[in-house]
Each structure stands twice: as C-alpha cells, then as structure tokens.
Amino acid sequence: MRPILYSFRRCPYAMRARLALVSAGIETELREILLRDKAPEFLEASPKGTVPVIVAKDTVIEESLDIMDWALAQNDPEGWLNFPPEGRALIAECDGPFKTALDRYKYQNRHQSDAELERQNASVFLRKLDAQLGKKPYLYGDHPTLPDMATVTFVRQFANTDRAWFDTQDWHNLRRWLDAFTESERFAHIMGKYPKWQAGDPVTVFA
Incomplete structure (x- = not known):
C-alpha cells in the first residue's frame, strides 16, 4: 500500500518533501490540501494541520526534513546524503x-x-x-x-x-x-497542479 502524502503545491516545505520522494523513487498517494479548508481526514492524521505529512502504515511523519530523511534512507540513488556534517x-x-x-x-x-x-x-x-x-x-x-x-x-x-x-x-x-x-x-514535475482532495476522490499517484 502506498504511503499517503498530504501536500500543498506552493508550500516550500511540501515542495522539498516532494523533491526527496521523487529522488528516492517512492510512489505516494497525493492528497492536495487547501490550507483554508482542511480535510477532516488530514486533521485526524495530523492535528497540527500543516503540510507536508506522510502517513505510512502506522507511522505519521509531520516535518518536511524528516520526510526527506525518511525517503532518502530507503533509497538514495542520486547521492543526496553524501555531504559533509x-x-x-x-x-x-x-x-x-x-x-x-x-x-x-x-x-x-x-x-x-x-x-x-x-x-x-x-x-x-x-x-x-x-x-x-x-x-x-x-x-x-x-x-x-x-x-x-x-x-x-x-x-x-x-x-x-x-x-x-x-x-x-x-x-x-x-x-x-x-x-x-x-x-x-524535476521542478516542473513536482509543481504539477492537482485539485483539492476530498474523501471519495480517485487516487492520485505521485512518483
């Protein structure tokens, strides 16, 4: 089952999370969130109500840098983790x-x-x-x-x-x-436009 990614297209935090997910080759179910009208399912998963959020089985990751590290720890084909301390x-x-x-x-x-x-x-x-x-x-x-x-x-x-x-x-x-x-x-890829997600919508695969 694909992890769920709650995202907002223009948010720089969400953008950098999407960059790492693409680099790592991790497919997610993308749910585009409208920040002024947040989906109840999003707030249930992450009550703080900020994007991005990854829901992977029983794991919820609520910080963009943690999502980047999580993705690259699974697969880092471009060597993004090869940098000095x-x-x-x-x-x-x-x-x-x-x-x-x-x-x-x-x-x-x-x-x-x-x-x-x-x-x-x-x-x-x-x-x-x-x-x-x-x-x-x-x-x-x-x-x-x-x-x-x-x-x-x-x-x-x-x-x-x-x-x-x-x-x-x-x-x-x-x-x-x-x-x-x-x-x-890569930038053009992560900046694709998606409609606001709501329960019942068809799955949008982001990869």
Missing part, C-alpha cells in the same frame, strides 16, 4: 533565522515588521550561499545534495517576493543555482 547546520540556518526573516519580509503586514530590515537580515544567509556556490556548481560539490534541495525552495520564495530587486543584487552564483533548479524538469 556542516550541511546540517546550513539547513538549520535556513529553517531558523533565514525563514524567520523571510516570513517577516514577505508578510510584513501580518507581522507588522520592517520589510527592508528583514530583507537585509535574510540576505546575510543568501550571501553565504552565494560565496559557497562560487566554489562548485552546488553547495557541496558537482551535484545537488540534501542541503541544496532543502534550502532552494525557500530561496525561490524569497526571490519571488520581489524578483526585480533580487535580480539586481550581486549574487550571481546564487541566481545561477536557483535558475538551474527552477528551469529543471
């Missing part, structure tokens, strides 16, 4: 200080924040990535690994907040890395 710290910096600044930049009205200040705060992390990407095509070598795919969806979200401004900044390595991702077949 400091890669975990980089992901933590993305998920912590960078994501906080990104949210306060993108959703300034909600947070009543200074968008310009938060954009500069977030840019500290982006300049760090840009410097690292000046050494190799990807963060830790000649092919993408988990740190690349666990951070790039959030960099995309930042860039799209004000793409005109983003493209004027002196982080050429970062833009090259981001563009390679957004123009890839």
